[in-house]
Amino acid sequence: MATTPQKLYKELLKNLGKPNWWPVDKKYHDKTGSDPRFEIIVGAILTQNTNWPNVEKALSNLKTQKMIDVKKIAKTDMINLKKLIRPSGFFNQKAERLKNLSMYLKDNYYCDLDKFFDNDIQNIRNELLSINGVGPETADSILLYAGHKPIFVIDAYTKRVCERLPIYKDLDYDKLQNLFQNNLLKKYDAHEVTSVYSELHALIVDFAKILCKKKPDCQNCFFNEVCAHAKRLTQ
């Protein structure tokens, strides 16, 4: 294999700098006193197979009615919810998913995110996965970026980068996640793994948007000396 998760992290950090992730509207939460963790949870649903600018439009609409709120989404009518999140696409099913998630938090945790996250990481993960509309990537994004739990997020970008460099050719979610976690856990202290996981996933997303795109920009890529995909192009 051309590289490892740990080397990937060091190279991406060196070339791209510290990422600013997960993007959250801090001003809004300071002003309204709402919980930024729930904006991350909502964003995790809205960004499913959707570009971030469209998600921001939907989040912005939700803020005009102060709807970044478990209780309010749990009791709002679907017509209103669908209208607000329309720009994020797939708005019919995403409205259902936001409702499912909010109802779950309301019914089981009285809308209290501290209670929800105060549990063993695998238990929370299983709870999230039991909610219709929450799959592995959404669950892990919520755990890592909202809950600050040490779990590595795999997404389409991660798979693409892993396949090209390559890091690993088996793109099964759980196997890839275990590979990253085992490799990084050996290299970093337990108290810093959460920030390493957060930064690396963010860096991979930025990297995949800028250089390792669907049509990759291998000429300008800092990995082109070691990357199997870049080498294949120059032969």
Next chain:
DNA sequence: GTCCAGGGCCGTT
């Protein structure tokens, strides 16, 4: 006009 984006569900094999 075509392609693409920070997935997941469901029905079919």
Next chain:
DNA sequence: AACGGCCATGGA
């Protein structure tokens, strides 16, 4: 277990 169709908007 694996795969295909489906969901939808807005920017490049």
